[in-house]
Amino acid sequence: MSVSSPIQTIKIPTSFSDQKPGTSGLRKSSRHFEQTHYLESFIEAIFRTLPGVEGGTLILGGDGRYGNRRAIDIILRMAAAHHVKRVITTVDGILSTPAASNLVRLNNAIGAIILSASHNSGGINGDFGVKINGSNGGPAQESLTDEIYKCTQTLTEYSICKNQTISLQKPDKYVIFNMEVTIIDGVDDYLKLMQKLFDLDKISDFINDDFHIAFDALNAVTGPYAKKLIEGLLKAPEGTVRNGIPKEDFGGLHPDPNLTYANKLAELLLDKNSSYSFGAACDGDGDRNMILGRGCFVNPSDSLAILVANYKCVPAYCNGLKGVARSMPTSSAVDVVAKELAIPYYETPTGWKFFGNLLDAGKITICGEESFGTGSDHVREKDGLWAVLFWLQILAEKRISVAELMKDHWLRFGRNYYSRHDYENIPTDIAFSLYERLESLSNKIIGKNFAGSSVKHMDNFEYKDPIDNSFIDQQGIRIFLANGSRVILRLSGTGTKGSTLRIYFEDYVPSTGDLKQDPQWALKNLIQGIDSLAEISTRTGMNRPTVIT
Numbered sequence: 001m002s003v004s005s006p007i008q009t010i011k012i013p014t015s016f017s018d019q020k021p022g023t024s025g026l027r028k029s030s031r032h033f034e035q036t037h038y039l040e041s042f043i044e045a046i047f048r049t050l051p052g053v054e055g056g057t058l059i060l061g062g063d064g065r066y067g068n069r070r071a072i073d074i075i076l077r078m079a080a081a082h083h084v085k086r087v088i089t090t091v092d093g094i095l096s097t098p099a100a101s102n103l104v105r106l107n108n109a110i111g112a113i114i115l116s117a118s119h120n121s122g123g124i125n126g127d128f129g130v131k132i133n134g135s136n137g138g139p140a141q142e143s144l145t146d147e148i149y150k151c152t153q154t155l156t157e158y159s160i161c162k163n164q165t166i167s168l169q170k171p172d173k174y175v176i177f178n179m180e181v182t183i184i185d186g187v188d189d190y191l192k193l194m195q196k197l198f199d200l201d202k203i204s205d206f207i208n209d210d211f212h213i214a215f216d217a218l219n220a221v222t223g224p225y226a227k228k229l230i231e232g233l234l235k236a237p238e239g240t241v242r243n244g245i246p247k248e249d250f251g252g253l254h255p256d257p258n259l260t261y262a263n264k265l266a267e268l269l270l271d272k273n274s275s276y277s278f279g280a281a282c283d284g285d286g287d288r289n290m291i292l293g294r295g296c297f298v299n300p301s302d303s304l305a306i307l308v309a310n311y312k313c314v315p316a317y318c319n320g321l322k323g324v325a326r327s328m329p330t331s332s333a334v335d336v337v338a339k340e341l342a343i344p345y346y347e348t349p350t351g352w353k354f355f356g357n358l359l360d361a362g363k364i365t366i367c368g369e370e371s372f373g374t375g376s377d378h379v380r381e382k383d384g385l386w387a388v389l390f391w392l393q394i395l396a397e398k399r400i401s402v403a404e405l406m407k408d409h410w411l412r413f414g415r416n417y418y419s420r421h422d423y424e425n426i427p428t429d430i431a432f433s434l435y436e437r438l439e440s441l442s443n444k445i446i447g448k449n450f451a452g453s454s455v456k457h458m459d460n461f462e463y464k465d466p467i468d469n470s471f472i473d474q475q476g477i478r479i480f481l482a483n484g485s486r487v488i489l490r491l492s493g494t495g496t497k498g499s500t501l502r503i504y505f506e507d508y509v510p511s512t513g514d515l516k517q518d519p520q521w522a523l524k525n526l527i528q529g530i531d532s533l534a535e536i537s538t539r540t541g542m543n544r545p546t547v548i549t
């Protein structure tokens with residue numbers, strides 16, 4: 001089918017001042033995105049800024065949330081007006097973030113536009129978002145998002161082709177103006193990649209030999225991927241994938257795979273007599289993962305360390321790792337492993353984009369974050385189902401339970417007790433004044449008693465990229481104690497309501513120490529100490545965090 005469509009120029013009466021991308025693209029409430037010209041303004045800025053738009057190939061898709069279909073329609077028409085040569089999009093617009101990253105790399109595309117607010121809730125009363133990925137398949141670098149923001153501030157008009165209905169119901173080809181639109185199944189290429197990385201037959205034999213697994217897609221994007229992968233290729237029984245059909249409002253679930261929001265799966269697994277041996281969940285756009293064993297939760301920082309320690313179990317990595325990286329607030333459990341394996345390790349600011357240069361330069365193979373993100377150089381995004389397969393491959397190889405694997409790990413490397421406390425929806429002025437006050441205390445508290453020890457060093461994290469020397473500061477307040485433990489405070493870059501304060505606690509206990517404590521107990525001095533130092537409950541009026549991980 002071929003229909004030509006003339007380009008229209010639409011005036012924007014007043015430019016938008018609030019389109020600064022956060023940790024991961026532009027994220028606002030769905031209603032905010034529905035303001036006249038709002039989405040169009042941001043997309044225009046992307047098309048004016050992203051290198052290679054004219055004549056380039058673009059990947060487009062999303063996690064199926066409310067607003068996706070409308071956005072795909074608008075972006076296709078705007079892409080045609082900006083002379084993009086080809087857009088590859090997917091059946092029903094369903095495309096996970098790691099699968100989008102893979103498609104960018106496979107098709108030599110200029111980048112991807114991914115419609116998702118990630119782990120935030122969806123629906124008309126939830127959130128919507130636009131993520132921008134570059135030609136390496138990874139989240140756009142800070143310099144590009146800064147330029148996009150700058151562009152939105154002075155925009156007076158945008159270009160778009162006239163209405164044209166494009167059905168996304170099946171693989172197909174269309175033409176809009178001079179642009180080709182290819183609709184593919186968004187799952188297939190991703191599965192081919194997983195088949196290259198893992199020994200799926202071995203995993204299949206293992207899980208079908210009395211090792212019951214449950215996967216919760218939380219009614220978000222990973223449903224169709226997990227169905228084909230886990231119930232198809234791995235031959236797990238039907239029903240293994242729960243909430244497997246993407247819904248516009250995620251069926252009322254909050255697609256954030258943590259113990260609070262994925263509580264049904266957590267209840268199923270955390271029971272010591274559970275009939276399930278392994279459980280996992282992914283977030284809205286499929287890049288985050290939570291891993292559970294019977295009676296145990298795997299902290300994401302431990303998960304990263306365990307994957308690295310057991311890389312030899314996985315065909316794609318068994319020949320060795322070039323290096324590893326973690327975001328600053330992630331526990332240093334992976335550093336302990338890297339030191340022992342004698343491989344380089346790096347610490348970056350929060351945000352997957354900061355791993356991009358290290359991955360592209362071949363300095364690291366595996367990286368991860370405390371925010372339930374792990375990935376490798378197979379794409380340039382964190383990858384939820386990849387992490388699930390990595391875990392299953394290790395368990396299949398070692399034929400042990402999740403709890404045994406963790407216990408063995410701590411016995412070998414010691415345990416980094418770790419927890420993150422989130423205080424959500426704090427009035428922004430209160431959150432900022434709390435944060436700024438704490439920062440101003442910096443020089444005054446060095447050497448002072450804190451949490452049963454004393455403050456050795458305090459700063460706000462700065463980072464100079466070792467590849468391109470780009471520099472960024474103000475990435476989180478760090479308090480290091482004389483006894484080796486640390487507390488970090490950050491304001492989230494992904495929330496849409498008020499401000500979210502994240503506090504990260506860490507204390508290392510060597511393998512000869514007490515490895516069996518509850519983390520909240522092990523970290524109680526730090527938890528009490530920061531509450532009184534930063535006046536958290538007094539200033540926020542909240543006497544407990546919204547989410548504890």
Ligand code: G16
Pocket residue numbers: 023024117118119287288350351352353369371373491492493494495502
């Ligand atoms: C995004 C980034 C992650 C980062 C997280 C931090 O996650 O992709 O790399 O760790 O934000 O979130 P916050 O600033 O709220 O702590 P996602 O999954 O939302 O794209």
